[in-house]
Amino acid sequence: MKTSSRRMLQLRPALRIALIYAVFGGLWILFSDRLLALFVANAHLLTRLQTFKGWFYVLVTAGLVYYLVSQHLRRETQLEGSRRLSESRLQAVLDNAPAAIFIKDTRGHYLLANRLLREIIGSSEGSILSKTDQDLFPDEQARQYRAHDIEVLNSEKPMEFEEIMISPGGLRRYLATKFPLFDEERRVYALCGILTDITARHGAETQLKKSEERYRTLAANFPNGMILLFDHDLRYLLVDGTGLQELRMTKQEMEGRTLADLFPPAVREAVEPQYRAALAGEKRVAEVAFGDFLYEVHTLPVYDERGDVVAGMAMTQNISQKKQSEKERLLLENQLFQSQKMEAIGRLAGGVAHDFNNQLTGILGYTEMILQSLRPGDPLRSDIEEIHRAAERAAGLTRQLLTFSRKQIISLQVADLNEIANEAQRMLRRLIGEDIELVFVPAPDLAHVKVDRHQIEQMLVNLAVNARDAMPGGGKLMIETANVELDEKYCRQHPDAVPGRYAMLAVSDTGQGMDENTKARLFEPFFTTKEKGRGTGLGLSTTYGMVRQHQGTIGVYSEKGVGTSFKIYLPSCDEPLAPAPPAPARGEVTGKETILLVEDEQTVRDLAEKILARYGYRILVADGGGSALLQAQRNNEPIDLLLTDVVMPNINGKELYRQLRERRPNLKVLYMSGYTENVIVHSGILEADANFISKPFAIEALVQKVRQVLDH
Template sequence: MFIVLVGLLIALVRPAPEKRKYVLCRFWLYWFILLFVIKFVYEVLVQRTFFSTYWCYLFPMLIFFLVRLREGLICTIVFYAGIVFSLFYSDFQSISLTDLKLRFFITFSFVSVGSFLSAYMVARDQERLLHNQRTLSKEITERRRAEQAVQRSEEEARRLAQENAAMAEIGRIISSTLNIEEVYERFAQEVRKLISFDRIIINILNPHDDTQTLSYTSGIDVESRRSGAIVPLAGTATGECMRTRKSFLFQTESMDEVANRFPGLLPSFKTGLRSMIFVPLISKDQVIGVLSLRSIKLNAYAEEDLRLTERVANQIAGAIANAQLFTERMKAEQKARALEEQLRQSQRIEAIGRLAGGIAHDFNNLLTVIKGYSELLLFKLKAEDPLRSSIEEIRKASQRAADLTRQLLAFSRRQILEFKVLDLNSILRNMENMLRRLIGEDIELVYRLSDHLGKIRTDSGQIEQVVLNLTVNARDAMPSGGKLTIETANVELDEAHTRGHIGMKPGRYVMLSVSDTGCGMSPEVKEHLFEPFFTTKEWGKGTGLGLSTVYGIVKQSGGDIWVYSELNQGTTIKIYLPEVEEEADLLLEQDAKASLPSGKETILLVEDEPSVKGFAARVLSESGYHLLEAANGHEAFRIAQEYAGKIDLLLTDVVMPQMGGKELADRVKALHPQLKVLFTSGYTDNTIVHHGVLDPGILFLQKPFSPETLLRRVREALDR
């Protein structure tokens, strides 16, 4: 038993791991309890000397105190129970009263002390156990908090790393290309890595008309809100975002709230989108648009998402601003190139005009004689005369030459126009039958004339020439048949439409559109379309002056011409002429079968070209007029001074040496106030015209003229 006690004490005192010390204590304690029980049974049952071993009373308590194990408490309780049992089992007769009291006192004392120590030790162990548990729980809690903090820190670091990577990628995308469409697509992919969305929209502000353009959309399709759509700012969340320059979240399930606050969001709301972020795009302190992310989940976004969206919006705003600047610069360069081309074309026209003007005067004088005398001969020759066909060819050739000269003057805007206020619809209706015969039966002619069409101011004969030339070109573009559509409409052109066209001003215009379903033209052909002598027709089938003549007439009338064409898709030519707020002038139709007019009045004929003067004098004198002839202005003025009778009409050339026709007319009218004046010329300066338009009240006869034209114009002047 002593050996067991020594082993137990060594196990308690010797340094060893806690688990190993615990096992050794239990081992030696079990051996001690077994030996103690054997000794106890032997003393009580055999020797009956239990109370003689007093030291045994304290030993279990010592074991319990030293070991502090449940086995020590059980051992103490069992031992004290054995003492009580021994009191009843022992022979009370052989024990003295004093010894019995002493034994009871000792037993009671040990029991009390043992109970107190047992209770104290158990309570202290429980308190220590609870303290250890609380300490452990606190340590566990703190450790968990530390782990969670580390985990949150790691997640925040990963999130920041992801955000920074995405921002860097967005920056790289922006700097890698100026193609804004490509930037938008790749930008949306990077944003999706950071913030979940079901639809993304980039709206661009149109400050001139308070609208916004949906420059880019991706995700859930909203029918009325697709890319390229133009939407008013009023009643929209983007409009509010642009106005306040502040970002905000809008998340709701109430359609009434959407209708009351932002009715412009109803199309998106009806597709199921419930959570929306709106962030203004600001560049150089100017709001240029709004970035919007949208989700079908309610309350899908938090303030953190809003701040992150603002970061990416700052980058895309810069890209959009750069793209807009690049686009504006490209448009400016294109406009500059277009204006340069228009300037070069104007310079070419001016050069051709100077050339045409230089030869037109003399050339038309020659053509007047050739054409005039050929028509006089045709009047006198019988139908069966063999010379008639030859003279007819001379007349036709002179007419073609006159047409060519007139086209050159028209293209160079040096042709003299007699402006009248016209109803374009009336002119087109009068030409319909002629146009149908011109295009043939295999081409369908469709008129789409606008009701209440505005009036225009131009030369009626020249506008008819424009329609004829465009119709001929359309017919030649449809050799296998097709459809020709002639349309009129009232239009209003703003500054954006007129900015790139020299001479055009914003305002109301009358549009004439001629469209065909023919072969169309390539961009290369379109670039040279209005150049004189440029033609795509076979040799001998076109002069190349048809469209150039149209261009000159339209420009001289203060209008403009635009061409839309694609290969194998047809061509549309639109002419815009300024609208005037006046009543249309009455156009008198001449009766081709009516006899040639004549008269008895006195005419002062002034012409510096002898052959032309001789031709005109012959025609007028044969028609009964009394003629006074002069070769220049000074001679004519002298005749007017010396002539005592009444001079009814002054028929004078405009361009003459020393004294021009306008100066002559002013001086002669001072002598003869009732004098009528008729000017004639093949090409004139600015004495009676301004920018090719006759001054009000001026009567003019264009060279070359025929005998019939001369007589009718003279009669018109005398009867005016």
């Protein structure tokens, strides 16, 4: 219904003309005769005129028809021309399109084929037009094309197919977009097809697929890391590996998305050039930080069978742990080196000091004896006193060196660090002066320690003096104590330390701090940054020696311009506090008892013999353990006191005393605390209640100690 009315409309101009013609023609025939009959009465004339009128009518209508038809024909020719023009334009466009394009009628005859299609098929236009696929292609393909065509014609919708075509260039793969063409009445009268060559893309895709499959198993089991395969758009094709959890992304989330979609700019900037290099055929390695971790990223190209790069591969490994252990190892090596260095320096210093010390005992002792025998006004007196003072200063130095090399005999007593520090406070206040505030923070319930009290005091003095020197403009000196447990981890980093419970004594200041170089050399003897005469560089080295001799460790924390904190850890013990040592006896120092003097160093032996003989004692002298035992056997008289060096060749002092006492149970002993090399081997520690006197000794000190031991 609708179509017929449309058709009526299209026909209207012609109909109108025909109707007008019919009306005018009819009117003419009707009225021209009547009009003629009005004016002409003659029947013959009338008939003749009517014949003329008929001729006239034919003439006019013939002219009219001629005019109309010729006009129509002219317009037709013009239309044909412009249609030709647009068709040739269309053909040019089609021929230059990068796709193969055709139009077929509904029965499959080619109405149009552009140049590319003609080239693919390998025939001229003439030989394609009005042919069907059946005529042009092998059966199987022709059937497939036709099946696709029919699908589109039936559905009347555009559709896409993948079609294969065997052309002179070999097998090629196309994406065929086919759609129906409609006429004015919306009837499908033809089918248009556009073919895009996807052979290359398809090839790359299959290669990629192959690579993906090849790497998928490998990736899934990649230990401690990930394998990522990415294409030329930096889109991840495959992501897997045991390290994936750390990224907090699943592989489903990552695959199919690009580097830019997934990672923050920092990672992208680090990784992108590397990825691109891989896609350009270059292998690279870099370290990339992401989140809390550090990754080592290896990138390399993935090739297809033809040797083209189809993708890039990144293999990542979390190296945070490795880096950390490497750092720890370096630290440990450094620490080990430090302690070995200290050990070596200690041995050297200890050896020199030991030999020096025996000589100094002689110099000091003999000068003292000379001084005792000189008259008060003797002109030699002041010179000898100078010698004595110089020898004392030298003895002070060797004492410190021996402390550092841990070759000093110490007497351990169970003590409370809080109590020692508290007692020392008054002395320390005097040392540090008014500008520095001293704060003491004792830990409640501090564990007991087994220490040589004098050494602890000495440590506090050394550290406090250093703190004072570091705070010339005043500041705060803090002494703290605490119970501390040193764990495996700490001890791994500090080879000197052993895991366990410790009492800590910390001395901190708000001074100038120190740089790395100073920190590294701090505990070396004679290392000082102070000007000549201000420091000898022995303070911390002796402190270090003392701490080590207590089986403790010392650590330093310092920041330039902020301050320094030394922490001393001493092993804690569960024993109760030792009773206070007896006060040294004053008064009479002479005696008549028999003393067995055992000393392998002749200078010291002669000196001690002379001094004691002068104070009235009877002396038996031996130069070692063997001769001492012989002496004791030969003498049936009582021996009251054994005065012996601690360690001598063959038999040491302790052992000698033990053997002698078997026969003489009342024998008393006074050890001369020689700073001998071997003492350390034998722990270097006498029982807390052992009597001992340090070398070099003053005459006064020796005779007093001897008297005290005999009377006790």
